[in-house]
Amino acid sequence: MPPHSLLLCLLFLTPASASYTKDGFTYDGFSNGVLRLDGVASIASRALMLTDGVARSVGRAFFGGRFDSISSFSTTFVFVITPPYSDLSAYGLAFTISATTDSLLDALPSQYMGMFNRENVGNVTNRLFAVELDTSQSTEFGDINDNHVGIDVNTLVSINSTPAGYYKPDGTFSDLLLISGKPMQVWVDYDDSSHQVNVSLAPYLEHKPQNPLLSSTVNLTSVLPSSVYVGFASATGTLRSIHRIIGWSFNPNGEAKPLNYSVLSEVIQDVRRDGQSRSHIPKGVLVPVVILSVFITIVIIIALYVYMKKARKSSDWEIDCGSSSFTYKDLAAATNNFSDRMLLGRGGFGKVYKGVLQTSKQNVAIKRVSPESKQGMKEFIAEITILGHLRHRNLVQLLGYSRHKSELLLVYDYMPNGSLDRVLHGQRKQTIDWVQRFNIIKGIASGLCYLHEDWEKVVIHRDIKASNVLLDNEMNGRLGDFGLARLHNHGTDAHTTHLAGTWGYIAPELARLGRATKATDVFAFGVFMLEVACGRRPIQVNDSAGEPVLLTDWVVDAWESGSILRTVDPKLEDYVSEEAELVLKLGLLCSHPVQSARPCMRLVMQYLVKDVLLPDFQPSFLSLTSRDEEFGQHILSCPSVATTITGLSGGR
Template identity: 85%
Template sequence: THPAIPETTMLPHSLLLCLLFLTPTSASYANDGFAYDGFSHAMLLIDGVASIAGRALMLTDGAAQSVGHAYYGSRFDSISSFSTTFVFIITPSYSDLGGYGLAFTISATADSLLDALPSQYMGIFNSQNIGNVTNHLFAVELDTIRNSEFGDIDANHVGIDVNTLVSINSHTAGYYTPNGTFSPLSLISGKPMQVWVDYDDNSHHVNVSLAPYLEEKPQRPLLSSTVNLTSILPSSVYVGFASATGTLSSIHSIIGWSFNPNGEAKPLNYSALSGVIQDVRRNDQSGSQVQLGAQSGSHISGGVITTVVILSVFITIVIIIALYVYMKKARKSGEWEIDCGSSSFTYKDLAAATNGFSDRMLLGKGGFGKVYKGLLQNSKQDVAIKRVSPESKQGMKEFIAEITILGHLRHRNLVQLLGYSRHKSELLLVYDYMPNGSLDRVLHGQDKRTVDWFHRFNIIKGIASGLCYLHEDWEKVVIHRDIKASNVLLDNEMNGRLGDFGLARLHNHGTDAHTTHLAGTWGYIAPELARLGRATKATDVFAFGVFMLEVACGRRPIQVNDSDGEPVLLTDWVVDAWESGSLLKTVDPKLEDYVREEAELVLKLGLLCSHPVPSARPCMRLVMQYLVKDVLLPDFQSSFLSLTSRDEEFGQHILSCPSVATTITGLSGGR
């Protein structure tokens, strides 16, 4: 008999792996296939929100923006002409709206989907690895949301995917009856359905069939394609399921599953599955009733059956049309499936607020497009509207990142995102209006103004407070990745607010962040980020250190030397001045009156934050304590700033200089 692993509670992924290695499972059993008529004693690898509820495998639990995975607990050493069948139920949060679906997957490793995202990525890929041949992944998707980015034909379809969600073949969900007519099915009907996937290693042919629960396998498959899995998959693979939700959510349940890597899958025991379906019905928090098809032995007249079939087809068509109209309206009004916490605006409202995006309302422009001042007609509130052009360097990924992250954040030193809109190929973000513009313009003379020391020190403390909130105090960790003076805006009281979260990434506390490429602005980029491409809290701290020096000195991070035309780093310039005994001479000469103790604190703390060794930099909470003088800055010499982690003295110095505990992360996919 197969050894059982209790799954009544969800276990951490690493713990499940340990249990599996201790379980005396034979490879021969795995290579002979398996059949689960319920999952109370199934040997599975589970992560995300997936769990065993009763006897059903619940890939998602109805929560929004979630991902769930479940794999068979052993790796298959080889698969040739494999076959699998499974019964599933998708219970939507609303009777006709749900998302995003589930997929049967074959992948190279059990960890290959751990960085996957919810919503349109279906818990299979993320924005960076989608389409990569190195994914080594085959999937059959049951997709309940139409996504034109991936070429989806409609919001209710089945697709065959290889390394991407742009299906090599897809079809509206349904099945072919014995007389050859196509009968559509609604994947989010809340009814159990069965899927068959068969692959012939000789012809490289894959067939996918779908039918209502208790119906026989259709003679004509729904999808049929030629796919050479030998060239896509390694010799040793994991098989399982992935599922995801977006703003609209569903409960995705697997009722039974049979798989054979080298032949036809064993048939499922429908008598046993009926009890599992009852478990799903009892555990369904939405109260939706899972409707079974005609049971064997029941007696219903032919006229009633015909009427029910016609009525079912009619209702399904009405649902599809209603869903299509709903999605079309949502796209028109810009109401994307983004869990952002901010309301959306219509293009008409924003055009009215800016007098048709008149040049008289233009505040500035850059590589992303233009920013306008606007007056909302209903609330009479002044706003700033970033109008991202189609040719912008800030693409859809950055736009969605800013909406998703900034829409949830609430802090007095962060620019508040009020909403967003999409009109044809244009993207628009709506913020609180900052009447005093960017700090960059004030510091470096674009405006004929200056900022006194009192306000400069207050701006530094404000941005430090905002960063502490992002790194330590919010429910997730946010790495900004582009801290600089031009991204700090000044409100009507000259308080600094950090904005532009287009490059930001977030992750859970205690876990690694995953970024994908070198991002930021030269002069603010930490050495390890430029060298290794690893973004962390410490790389944000480095940029903040340079920002502190820039505010105190009134010089840009990189400035050309007047004498020889060579570029000079601001950090090096301040260190040289310190070593020559003239540290305070680096303070901006436009500041006629400043507090010497505060200026010295800012300069030394700025250099400490921009230390070349990440572990020497203080965390933002400690930076705040230094700035408000709850904790005294340790007394260190300028020579400490030139030490590296390999120097013998470094360990002694670091003991007297509290440091930031960095979480070094490989760059593999944004949030």
């Protein structure tokens, strides 16, 4: 839709619930006021409704006039985000100060938050400051349900961000879920002399916290012109959240006036009643007098209810994954009605079948997720929305999806040689030579580098292991199964706090804190490298003592005893010693117990293709901890890992 055709309206109404002077304005509800609205924004039940529950929509609202003098400003507002599910939402809202409202007419929904588009995001010419309340559906970006507050300048890569919450009077921190459906209040204060921005958040009716949630130094004089607009922007993605502002106060040159909570509480009640009425299906007008007419009306209502329910389910599952959807009938025909003869394997999620699409005759793999699966709706949406946008030769390609009753189905490229796990550890005598193994390691490293560094967002896979690496017809490795993956912006941290992964591949800090990062993926990849080179599982029971032995410890012991190469898979009759030693030592470095000692994936790739030589280090370096004095003096970070390890190669 061209910018000029977007809905843009200016409301000039008699002030009643709103007051505005040279010292700013206060909206205690939005029955009346002077506002610029565009997109799907509207006023309903005395609340400013930025988005109305329509998927992939944008809503914005700005105060009707410019402020020609803005210095040490202050604002506070009460908001409510109503998600489609209790733990999934997209994409949040932002308080904005902008040089113009015209440039926002080209802004996009989803991850662009109604503030930017693909061309202008990050441009200094945007001249825009924002405080975002991000609830990104992880799927496209961020965690499966991101929940943070950030300060943005001209881009959505926040200069500072933190998980949503507030500091109680006793100084303890309490988490807040932005998509709880409960009203919350935000305070934003800017000091023009110190250039300090403070952002606070608290549950509705709580006092403003003494300690701000976020505090950053931002010279807005160099960002914004002298004349600006203030307002809000919001957007939805494939999930259809409703974003409302209940009350708003702003002062361009001082402290914002307090809101009238007695009036706002009435507005909140109106909003709740409106939400309840929206949740019921209209029953129409029953025609009295004739019983037959009543009966016909009831039948019509029932038919409408069934139709609307099906339509709602359909729209709920129209997921923006960059892939086409398949019908259940197509997939049943492709698999001979899911015949056991077409079964490729099974797992905790359900079963995987080989299929042949009737129209194109293309071979596909169909993951049929059962209702009893451990992999539920959240993982299903994550895999579709993440993998559907990724394009890399070493990632399994998602072709589409389908939903049938309580079953979920994902359609992928068919990998004729199955999983690497079966080749390495299966009962069959099939094996792969060193050239193929080294090529698989480099391929998966390339795919991970793309996920961590080269795509527009950071993807944390969280479950790298041999069984999630599939082999195509040329024995190239492709990383799959993105059901546990999480996304976040470059330059920010992921906010996952739920332990996920497979034992043996889980980094120590992940087991301790449950926080997934790029470094925890690198750890799992290091174990994976050792597994491919050694042909042993990450955890294996000692034959003599009957105790579990970690693969990493086993390789280190062999190195310390004088020959790291004796750990190479004995099934390999011929291998390149230099490459095998590189893989083993790099695998140990990637699985270092201290996360800051691990290289990033870009540096791992440089080591593997020999653009950069792996530095010389001794086994003793692998036993260093973050508490060691020597390690503290030589903290490692990508890309300076090479020079740093050289200084530590003498051990302790």
